Amino acid sequence: MAALVEFRNVAYRVGDRDILRGIDLSIEQNETVVLLGRSGSGKTTLLRMVNRLLEPSAGEVLFAGRRIADQDRFRLRRRIGYVIQEGGLFPHATVAQNIGLVPKLEGWAEERIRTRVAELLDAVGLQPHVYAARYPRQLSGGEKQRVGIARALAADPPLLLLDEPFAALDPVTRFEMQQHFARLSRAFGKTALFVTHDIREALMLGTRIALLKDGRLELVARADEFPGATSQEALAFLATVTQSVTSNHDA
Amino acid sequence: MLFNEIVRLSAEHLWLVAIAVVAATAIAAPSAVFLTRHARARRWTLGAVNIVQTIPSLALFGFLLPLPFIGGVGKQTAVLALILYALLPILRNTVVGITGVDSMVRESAVAMGMTDGQILRDVELPLALPTILAGVRIATVTTIGTATIAAAIGGGGLGTFVFRGIAMADTKMILAGAVPAAIMAITADEVLEWVERRFSY
Numbered sequence: 001m002a003a004l005v006e007f008r009n010v011a012y013r014v015g016d017r018d019i020l021r022g023i024d025l026s027i028e029q030n031e032t033v034v035l036l037g038r039s040g041s042g043k044t045t046l047l048r049m050v051n052r053l054l055e056p057s058a059g060e061v062l063f064a065g066r067r068i069a070d071q072d073r074f075r076l077r078r079r080i081g082y083v084i085q086e087g088g089l090f091p092h093a094t095v096a097q098n099i100g101l102v103p104k105l106e107g108w109a110e111e112r113i114r115t116r117v118a119e120l121l122d123a124v125g126l127q128p129h130v131y132a133a134r135y136p137r138q139l140s141g142g143e144k145q146r147v148g149i150a151r152a153l154a155a156d157p158p159l160l161l162l163d164e165p166f167a168a169l170d171p172v173t174r175f176e177m178q179q180h181f182a183r184l185s186r187a188f189g190k191t192a193l194f195v196t197h198d199i200r201e202a203l204m205l206g207t208r209i210a211l212l213k214d215g216r217l218e219l220v221a222r223a224d225e226f227p228g229a230t231s232q233e234a235l236a237f238l239a240t241v242t243q244s245v246t247s248n249h250d251a
Numbered sequence: 252m253l254f255n256e257i258v259r260l261s262a263e264h265l266w267l268v269a270i271a272v273v274a275a276t277a278i279a280a281p282s283a284v285f286l287t288r289h290a291r292a293r294r295w296t297l298g299a300v301n302i303v304q305t306i307p308s309l310a311l312f313g314f315l316l317p318l319p320f321i322g323g324v325g326k327q328t329a330v331l332a333l334i335l336y337a338l339l340p341i342l343r344n345t346v347v348g349i350t351g352v353d354s355m356v357r358e359s360a361v362a363m364g365m366t367d368g369q370i371l372r373d374v375e376l377p378l379a380l381p382t383i384l385a386g387v388r389i390a391t392v393t394t395i396g397t398a399t400i401a402a403a404i405g406g407g408g409l410g411t412f413v414f415r416g417i418a419m420a421d422t423k424m425i426l427a428g429a430v431p432a433a434i435m436a437i438t439a440d441e442v443l444e445w446v447e448r449r450f451s452y
């Protein structure tokens with residue numbers, strides 16, 4: 001199967017500082033690749049190169065087999081769902097308007113947008129008649145995040161980019177959202193690039209895990225094989241999981 | 252008799268202010284949008300407009316008098332000076348309103364494939380509108396006050412009473428100009444604040 005996204009020897013430099021170097025990575029159809037790494041390792045920077053929020057200093061990124069540098073950036077972005085913390089919702093627009101934004105940009109008919117919005121609200125577990133007319137300030141953090149995901153899914157994009165979407169949520173809500181996301185991405189058959197620094201989340205949601213360290217890919221492994229990884233950074237991440245289990249036993 | 256003149260000069264005053272504020276908005280708001288896209292031009296322009304603001308109004312009127320075409324004693328010189336004063340609050344508030352849009356909101360707008368024009372029209376301007384309107388309100392209230400001085404160079408309006416009162420050492424005459432101007436300023440402030448709230452989200 002052809003890769004949906006492909007990074008070829010990608011680098012990103014600011015001044016004389018290398019933020020990313022020699023990144024080779026591909027994302028296959030229907031898989032979720034998790035970008036795992038410490039704070040400052042370059043995860044967000046790499047993610048933002050896929051929808052051309054940033055341009056690589058060297059190398060190239062391909063989407064659906066074509067160099068993104070040759071594609072119209074606005075059309076490209078409308079085909080890629082993007083989810084950030086708290087959703088980045090428009091505060092002056094209702095939930096329905098927020099979700100219907102990309103379909104509207106794409107020129108869908110009002111009626112079709114309305115149907116789609118209701119369908120998506122249902123899919124993310126929010127009752128349309130309760131939430132459609134609300135403004136973001138009338139939502140909890142978890143509800144905002146659900147709306148953010150619904151918005152990213154609105155025009156049925158072949159790819160989702162998610163940057164620590166659940167980081168600001170309480171542990172219980174986060175867990176629910178993670179499970180919900182896993183179900184959704186299976187149901188919608190989505191391909192996703194998911195950024196996190198949470199190893200549990202990576203293991204739970206990833207088909208494969210790409211581990212970033214200081215702007216380099218240290219390891220790319222299937223999620224079920226990741227716990228057996230022996231690289232130094234992988235061990236450091238894995239230790240945080242076993243460590244917390246041990247301390248539970250001590251208590 | 253005096254009452255009729257108060258009404259006439261109030262109307263003239265209001266007209267002067269309205270022209271100045273509308274013109275200043277028409278100039279400042281689009282310029283501010285341009286400035287939000289050009290950081291260097293923004294520093295220079297805001298600096299220059301700031302300097303104009305610090306010139307005492309009477310002195311500014313004095314500077315404009317000898318200018319050909321636009322200068323000279325009369326309404327157009329007065330209006331020009333009032334426009335220059337009204338520019339800054341509107342310019343500054345529009346810039347602040349737009350640059351103050353949450354960076355996450357802007358980022359998601361870009362990431363969803365909105366063009367710069369769409370972001371301006373559908374995201375930045377609606378979100379900045381209350382701040383822009385606050386600028387217009389400040390400009391209006393200030394202009395109502397400054398316009399009284401415009402009478403010194405033939406601008407007419409309520410300042411006519413004030414200057415006549417000063418010349419004749421007639422306190423009542425001064426009040427006949429000052430009180431309506433104050434009422435006008437307070438009313439404008441209230442009304443525009445109400446408009447501002449209506450456009451907050």
Ligand SMILES: Nc1ncnc2c1ncn2[C@@H]1O[C@H](COP(=O)(O)OP(=O)(O)OP(=O)(O)O)[C@@H](O)[C@H]1O
Nearest residue numbers: 014019037038039040041042043044045046196197
């Ligand atoms: N425009 C920029 N100018 C200078 N340095 C930058 C710029 N953008 C990012 N960096 C640096 O690049 C590195 C990677 O940043 P990035 O945001 O990609 O990290 P991250 O892995 O997403 O971290 P976090 O988990 O904290 O979000 C950081 O050290 C950051 O300071």
Ligand SMILES: [Mg+2]
Nearest residue numbers: 043044045163
């Ligand atoms: Mg990040």
